[in-house]
Amino acid sequence: MVKVGIIGSTGYVGAELIRLLLNHKKVELSAISSNSFEGQHIENIYGNLKKALSLKCTAAEEVVSSSDVIFTALPHGLSEEIAEKCFQENKVCIDLGADFRLQDENEYSKWYGKAFSKPHIHPLSVYGLPELNRNKIKSSHIIANPGCYPTSIELALMPALKEKFIDTDGIIIDSKSGTTGAGRGLSQTTHFPECNENILPYKINEHRHLPEIQQILSEMAGTCIKVTFVPHLLPVNRGILSTIYCSLNGAQHADKIYEIYKKYYEKESFVRVLNVGETASIRNVKYSNFCDISLHMQDESNRLIIVSAIDNMVKGAAGQAIQNMNIVLGFDEKDGLEFIPPAF
Amino acid sequence: MVKVGIIGSTGYVGAELIRLLLNHKKVELSAISSNSFEGQHIENIYGNLKKALSLKCTAAEEVVSSSDVIFTALPHGLSEEIAEKCFQENKVCIDLGADFRLQDENEYSKWYGKAFSKPHIHPLSVYGLPELNRNKIKSSHIIANPGCYPTSIELALMPALKEKFIDTDGIIIDSKSGTTGAGRGLSQTTHFPECNENILPYKINEHRHLPEIQQILSEMAGTCIKVTFVPHLLPVNRGILSTIYCSLNGAQHADKIYEIYKKYYEKESFVRVLNVGETASIRNVKYSNFCDISLHMQDESNRLIIVSAIDNMVKGAAGQAIQNMNIVLGFDEKDGLEFIPPAF
Amino acid sequence: MVKVGIIGSTGYVGAELIRLLLNHKKVELSAISSNSFEGQHIENIYGNLKKALSLKCTAAEEVVSSSDVIFTALPHGLSEEIAEKCFQENKVCIDLGADFRLQDENEYSKWYGKAFSKPHIHPLSVYGLPELNRNKIKSSHIIANPGCYPTSIELALMPALKEKFIDTDGIIIDSKSGTTGAGRGLSQTTHFPECNENILPYKINEHRHLPEIQQILSEMAGTCIKVTFVPHLLPVNRGILSTIYCSLNGAQHADKIYEIYKKYYEKESFVRVLNVGETASIRNVKYSNFCDISLHMQDESNRLIIVSAIDNMVKGAAGQAIQNMNIVLGFDEKDGLEFIPPAF
Amino acid sequence: MVKVGIIGSTGYVGAELIRLLLNHKKVELSAISSNSFEGQHIENIYGNLKKALSLKCTAAEEVVSSSDVIFTALPHGLSEEIAEKCFQENKVCIDLGADFRLQDENEYSKWYGKAFSKPHIHPLSVYGLPELNRNKIKSSHIIANPGCYPTSIELALMPALKEKFIDTDGIIIDSKSGTTGAGRGLSQTTHFPECNENILPYKINEHRHLPEIQQILSEMAGTCIKVTFVPHLLPVNRGILSTIYCSLNGAQHADKIYEIYKKYYEKESFVRVLNVGETASIRNVKYSNFCDISLHMQDESNRLIIVSAIDNMVKGAAGQAIQNMNIVLGFDEKDGLEFIPPAF
Structure with a gap:
């Protein structure tokens, strides 16, 4: 079982990642973090998770240290440092925020009001639209999950x-x-x-x-x-x-x-x-x-x-992130994602 | 034209009062107040009011001084003083909050966590459910508009x-x-x-x-x-x-x-x-x-x-308050309230 | 009081016309017709109208004979005959359907699958967008109310x-x-x-x-x-x-x-x-x-x-039809239409 | 792989059964029937099923003959005959309609306006609320799935x-x-x-x-x-x-x-x-x-x-029916039903 963790697990993207990862047979949710709810049980924040998951929210560092694949679902500007650490420790970071989506730092500054904080790792990242970049994703350790x-x-x-x-x-x-x-x-x-x-x-x-x-x-x-x-x-x-x-x-x-x-x-x-x-x-x-x-x-x-x-929460966020994880880990791309949309 | 004013005009009850009072042919909206938006034009807060009303939000005292009938739409505990002032100046205060609804001060304390601040004026108030208290309402100057x-x-x-x-x-x-x-x-x-x-x-x-x-x-x-x-x-x-x-x-x-x-x-x-x-x-x-x-x-x-x-916003709040105003002022009870509910 | 009637009063456009016309101080709703509900009281079909209107649905001819202004809210192809009759009897017909909107009969045939049945009266009609055609509307007896x-x-x-x-x-x-x-x-x-x-x-x-x-x-x-x-x-x-x-x-x-x-x-x-x-x-x-x-x-x-x-039901249908009626009758264009949109 | 079929597959309950059964690893959807859409591909009726299932709707008899477990999702009065046939052929019938829910035929007649058509098989059926009747369900071939x-x-x-x-x-x-x-x-x-x-x-x-x-x-x-x-x-x-x-x-x-x-x-x-x-x-x-x-x-x-x-569509219908199927077939009761409710 591959160990996966979520940094920023109590926002909506984090909550959706939890739901989908619990349906994935080949990975195990090892740790989740939250700034707002550190120390609390996730099922007390999201009642839908009762009987399904009773992890406590911990700190970001613990998520990195206890996981092989780390999903970051954070406001912009907070993922670069985590991604760098993942890279150094030979782990995979899939970022659902905006930090690695734009290649051009000037463009990033213009739209987000700040420079890259770790510019040297940006060339190592790949834009994680599988239908466009499947081969590059396979060998990348920093994946910029596309916006919705x-x-x-x-x-x-x-x-x-x-x-x-x-x-x-x-x-x-x-x-x-x-x-x-x-x-x-x-x-x-x-x-x-x-x-x-x-x-x-x-x-x-x-x-x-x-x-x-x-x-x-x-x-x-x-x-x-x-x-x-x-x-x-x-x-x-x-x-x-x-x-x-x-x-x-x-x-x-x-x-x-x-x-x-x-x-x-x-x-x-x-x-x-x-x-x-x-x-x-x-x-x-x-x-x-x-x-x-x-x-x-x-x-x-x-x-x-x-x-x-x-x-927007699945192919536009958490589902696509898992699709990217499947590619990186060499799993079948559909693993954990085969659920049928309900008719109503 | 009777002059009417609203204290607390930018909450939802206040906004609904504005809408209904503008449809009333016998009253004129003289002043409105707001703690959060004092000094701002109401049409910039509620875009629905464009071309209909361009009053500026002023202070509560100005509303009292420039109006004959004052509607208070405030959190509990803030209307008693205003009602007292209205009573002293021989004006009508219709309170859409909770301050005058409960007769028993102990009960009020139990549910609202504070005593009456102006206990002597409470006996002067009437519970403004017209179908129950129409006659008492006619001669009252402090009307407790019922909850929804x-x-x-x-x-x-x-x-x-x-x-x-x-x-x-x-x-x-x-x-x-x-x-x-x-x-x-x-x-x-x-x-x-x-x-x-x-x-x-x-x-x-x-x-x-x-x-x-x-x-x-x-x-x-x-x-x-x-x-x-x-x-x-x-x-x-x-x-x-x-x-x-x-x-x-x-x-x-x-x-x-x-x-x-x-x-x-x-x-x-x-x-x-x-x-x-x-x-x-x-x-x-x-x-x-x-x-x-x-x-x-x-x-x-x-x-x-x-x-x-x-x-809940009409018979449960602003509409009933206007019905009470009509009774106090001797108008036809239906004045300004004759609009038909839309079918959809 | 001008007498107005509605042909096709139990569809949504008809129901909205009733609601608005009952708020208009200068007209009186004299008769309403319905194919589906002839003989029934309108308040039993639209419960929102209880205590507001208890007219029985009658036949189209009665609406024409008892009204000065006739609103037609019918499927396409059914208004031309009524409009002709109105014209002959020197009444005003405001058609909320599609029969008079297109000037070009070929275009009409192409989109509606039939020819004009009364081509001679089409030149007498005007496209009832007041902001475009106010002057022409004033003197017209057949008004094609625009689509939503x-x-x-x-x-x-x-x-x-x-x-x-x-x-x-x-x-x-x-x-x-x-x-x-x-x-x-x-x-x-x-x-x-x-x-x-x-x-x-x-x-x-x-x-x-x-x-x-x-x-x-x-x-x-x-x-x-x-x-x-x-x-x-x-x-x-x-x-x-x-x-x-x-x-x-x-x-x-x-x-x-x-x-x-x-x-x-x-x-x-x-x-x-x-x-x-x-x-x-x-x-x-x-x-x-x-x-x-x-x-x-x-x-x-x-x-x-x-x-x-x-x-879509007001400026896009019934409200604009009443605006057109006001123009034809020489009323203030805002009569019966001055209600403020609710904030929520 | 156990073969399962659905009779009445194009109503909402049928559509939900399809969605859930496709997520079940131990069963195979062998045939589906529909009165209204016989001969049509299900994915053309329910667009959500595209790429997931392309079965054609067939006749009820074919469903019975090709399946080991038959779900009936039909208007009342139509399941008894099918259930009898299933019983005779030693198959399991899980009825999501009302035919087997009431034990008292008088009560059934009173509420449904008709007598039982196959009264002799009613005593063989069990009310399929697993938390109440788990043991009886294990050995039954006709299961009355409870109402929502x-x-x-x-x-x-x-x-x-x-x-x-x-x-x-x-x-x-x-x-x-x-x-x-x-x-x-x-x-x-x-x-x-x-x-x-x-x-x-x-x-x-x-x-x-x-x-x-x-x-x-x-x-x-x-x-x-x-x-x-x-x-x-x-x-x-x-x-x-x-x-x-x-x-x-x-x-x-x-x-x-x-x-x-x-x-x-x-x-x-x-x-x-x-x-x-x-x-x-x-x-x-x-x-x-x-x-x-x-x-x-x-x-x-x-x-x-x-x-x-x-x-109402899962525990109140299709999900509970699958829970009943799992019990009858000796599967883990959670098989195919472990999905987590989404937070939003």
């Missing part, structure tokens, strides 16, 4: 950008996210009476996931890509739906595009390209590691609309 | 208790409330991802509305009544539904009971006794000042089940 | 198109609508367990509101406009939020654009252009006739993002 | 009734259920705009689960028990919360009662008795087979309040 919005967007656009049949200019991304994306912390926008019966666009063109999206799309396309990205807060618990608008490079047959997408993802366990006439929605992926993608074309124009849906 | 749960429960039980056909022992009240009842303040229980897709019983037999309920039911029955009261937090914005279980004093015809209820409330503008076969629900009263009541009997037992529904 | 999506989109784009500072090519509209837009009829997509906790894009580039949107935007711009339009079904009862992406014709100062929008709508009672830094959302307009519009620019690009929000 | 409301209520009251410390008279049960309990069929009460933002009491003292509840509680107590039972429809997808009011037989220490409950269920895998001060809620059990029970006493009275929570 970026996951939904990058998977949706990868075949089109790699196969170069869309215009890399003018891509517009209208994303809608459930409220768990905002985490456990309280705010007026996630206060029930203000969030319920509403939909709220926010951080229009100012969301910190924007540079990550642009970095990865640019890498996929082999050219610099700037996008328009508008996230919206939805009155649901889970899920991200991204509606993506782009232009085809000249006339294309719908059949051809479907074929490319289907082929591109045919060996992927967690990406489902829907059939003509079907539309991706949160409902069919929630509580699962699936990303559903549907394609929509207008007859009269060269517009391609791509809709993608993921569960 | 108590309103739904007292209206449901009044005919049965006054006409003495139910057992005053063993009454069980299972209430369900929308989240606006918890106010604007943030908490983990009203954080969207934890409140949504849930129902949470809370403060079982420990809710501060319990002594108020027992005081008024006892007054109605002319004998001391103790009840079992379990509130539940519902994942909806508005409304309270109370399902009340009691025992009939001996066999009674359902027809007779309906007749008593219908007759009891036939002249009331805001109480609707439903017909046989109909069931009260939040949907039909929300955003209105109505209280719907339905009656349900079991053939084989002497059990009577009463279901009542109100909008 | 089109209202939210046309008001958002009108200043930009009239003042010609955006590119008329490549406009992308991502709209999100509450479930009441689908009406009272049952369907799997509005079945609670399938709609809740989801967001569903539907009729991508195939929605019947598309030709209406294109017709009016083209008229505003003075040139043919084709747009991309993707509606989404939201798990809320009310409201439409449209996020609209367009390109500026060359560099423009944000201040300038705000100034144009503010100026354009400064005399309009129901359009609120928000300030820099504010974002439109359903929450602030629901249950009201307001349309909120916010503007968002990217520094580095020439992209303009416009967000607009309306209540 | 009854499961939540019977588990809550079993220790109190078996240990005889509550009054068997006057028990009041106020239950609240998510909308999936009403199934896939459309109705006005589960139409999103009418169900959302509401709570609706329904079938007050007339719900078909009432005789089942009374039968089992009576059996537990060894005396005839009549209860008051009011179900409410909640605007959530999943879960049942039952708030149960009963009277203690004389004074009892809270500690003692907790001890009895904890002890009673200490060996049960799926029942969690919460600690003093904790309250059961849907949130902590949803998507799991757990039943949470919390106990609440009033100091001054002899009232005991029991709150229980289950997921």
Whole structure:
């Protein structure tokens, strides 16, 4: 049994990691830490875990020392030091925060207001989108788990950008996210009476996931890509739906595009390209590691609309982190992630 | 035009008072105050008020000095002094907090952890449930606006208790409330991802509305009544539904009971006794000042089940306060309150 | 008192018309009809109307004969005959269906599968968007009340198109609508367990509101406009939020654009252009006739993002119909529509 | 691998059975049937199943012939014949409908409007509440899977009734259920705009689960028990919360009662008795087979309040059916059911 630990286990991402790791037959949860709840039993913080786990929250150092794989689910700026330590001790660090997602330190400074604190270890890290970087992930010890919005967007656009049949200019991304994306912390926008019966666009063109999206799309396309990205807060618990608008490079047959997408993802366990006439929605992926993608074309124009849906807490966070762990450890990528999304 | 003001205008009750008072043709909103937002324009705090009201939040004293009727919507313990001042200046104070609801100071101390600060003015106040105390309200200058749960429960039980056909022992009240009842303040229980897709019983037999309920039911029955009261937090914005279980004093015809209820409330503008076969629900009263009541009997037992529904922010708070204001000022009780509940 | 009637009063639009018309001091609801519920009391179909209205549903002809203004809220193809009759009898017909929205009969046939049945009366009708056609509405007897999506989109784009500072090519509209837009009829997509906790894009580039949107935007711009339009079904009862992406014709100062929008709508009672830094959302307009519009620019690009929000049942249907009635009858445009949106 | 099949696989209970059985390592889904969708692929009906299952819906007979264990999820009156056939062929039938729940044929006729069609096989069936009838279930071939409301209520009251410390008279049960309990069929009460933002009491003292509840509680107590039972429809997808009011037989220490409950269920895998001060809620059990029970006493009275929570589709239907299958087949009772409820 591989020993795994979570640093920052009482936030929402940490709680979801616990749930999923307890379903994984080849790993054992050895230690969990929490700044806010150190010394407390996790089942007293998350009542859903009663009879399932009674670990006490400990300190971050203990998690590192007692685990082979360490998941960090922390506010930005706190994972670099832990990652360095893991690297020195030949352990694997999978970071679910933002510290290793951006390669360009200037870009990081601009969006996060601080420099890298351990710049020398950044080149050792890999961006953990398995469908893009599977081989690099296998041999890496520091994995930057992608953001939730970026996951939904990058998977949706990868075949089109790699196969170069869309215009890399003018891509517009209208994303809608459930409220768990905002985490456990309280705010007026996630206060029930203000969030319920509403939909709220926010951080229009100012969301910190924007540079990550642009970095990865640019890498996929082999050219610099700037996008328009508008996230919206939805009155649901889970899920991200991204509606993506782009232009085809000249006339294309719908059949051809479907074929490319289907082929591109045919060996992927967690990406489902829907059939003509079907539309991706949160409902069919929630509580699962699936990303559903549907394609929509207008007859009269060269517009391609791509809709993608993921569960922001699973494929958008904890599930993808476990998928990365499976790759690093040489397990079957589906281990611990084979649960079917419920129909309702 | 009568001048009215609100002290504590930026909490949810205050915001609802503003909305309703702006629809009232015979009063003018002269001043509003807020501790948290003093000096700010109300439309910048509540975007719904744009183009409707651009008052600045001022201090409590200014509200008193510039208004004839003062609504206080404050945490407990802060209204007594204001009410005293209103009384001295021959103004009307309608308190939407808890300071004047309990007559017995010991009971108040027990539940609120402090004594009355102005005990001499308490005998001057009246409990502002119009259907019970209309005549006393007319000549009072300090009105204790009832709590939301108590309103739904007292209206449901009044005919049965006054006409003495139910057992005053063993009454069980299972209430369900929308989240606006918890106010604007943030908490983990009203954080969207934890409140949504849930129902949470809370403060079982420990809710501060319990002594108020027992005081008024006892007054109605002319004998001391103790009840079992379990509130539940519902994942909806508005409304309270109370399902009340009691025992009939001996066999009674359902027809007779309906007749008593219908007759009891036939002249009331805001109480609707439903017909046989109909069931009260939040949907039909929300955003209105109505209280719907339905009656349900079991053939084989002497059990009577009463279901009542109100909008907690209207009949349970701001609407009833305006109804009380109308009574005090000699207006038609329906003035400013005639809006129809939307069907959806 | 002007006599008004509703044909098709038991659908959702009809029910909302009843609610609003009962709040209007200068009109009297004389008759309502319903195919499904003829002969039944409306309060037995819509429990919210108890104590407010006890009219019986009658036949369409009776509504016409007993009213001066007739609202038709019917499936497409059923209003033309009624409108003709109204016209002959010198009455006003305000159609909340689709029969008079499209000027081009070919376009109508293409989207609705039938020809006009009374082509000669179509030239007599006017498209009832008051902010666009106020003067024509004043003297018209057949008013085509705009669709809900089109209202939210046309008001958002009108200043930009009239003042010609955006590119008329490549406009992308991502709209999100509450479930009441689908009406009272049952369907799997509005079945609670399938709609809740989801967001569903539907009729991508195939929605019947598309030709209406294109017709009016083209008229505003003075040139043919084709747009991309993707509606989404939201798990809320009310409201439409449209996020609209367009390109500026060359560099423009944000201040300038705000100034144009503010100026354009400064005399309009129901359009609120928000300030820099504010974002439109359903929450602030629901249950009201307001349309909120916010503007968002990217520094580095020439992209303009416009967000607009309306209540689909009020400004998007019944409220706008009453606004049209007020114009035709020479009333103040705000009569019966001055209610403030609730904060929650 | 044991072969299992589902008759009535496209209703909500069937869909949930599929999801759970696909997670079970010791069984194989051999065939599924559906009247409405015979001949269609299940993944085209339930998009969540894409990449997980592509069985075609077949006829009921084929399911019986190709399976060792047959789950029937059918409207009442349709399972008896199938159960008889299973019995004759020495197969196991687990019925998730109502056909075998009531022992008394008169009672069945009264509530379901028809007699037993195969009365001779009823004595061979067992009521499949594992915590009550584990030993009988082991050797039975016809298992009546309990109703959802009854499961939540019977588990809550079993220790109190078996240990005889509550009054068997006057028990009041106020239950609240998510909308999936009403199934896939459309109705006005589960139409999103009418169900959302509401709570609706329904079938007050007339719900078909009432005789089942009374039968089992009576059996537990060894005396005839009549209860008051009011179900409410909640605007959530999943879960049942039952708030149960009963009277203690004389004074009892809270500690003692907790001890009895904890002890009673200490060996049960799926029942969690919460600690003093904790309250059961849907949130902590949803998507799991757990039943949470919390106990609440009033100091001054002899009232005991029991709150229980289950997921109506899991412990209240498909999960419990699989638990029964595990018992019959001699598997570990937790096989395929060990998933942890998500925190949100």
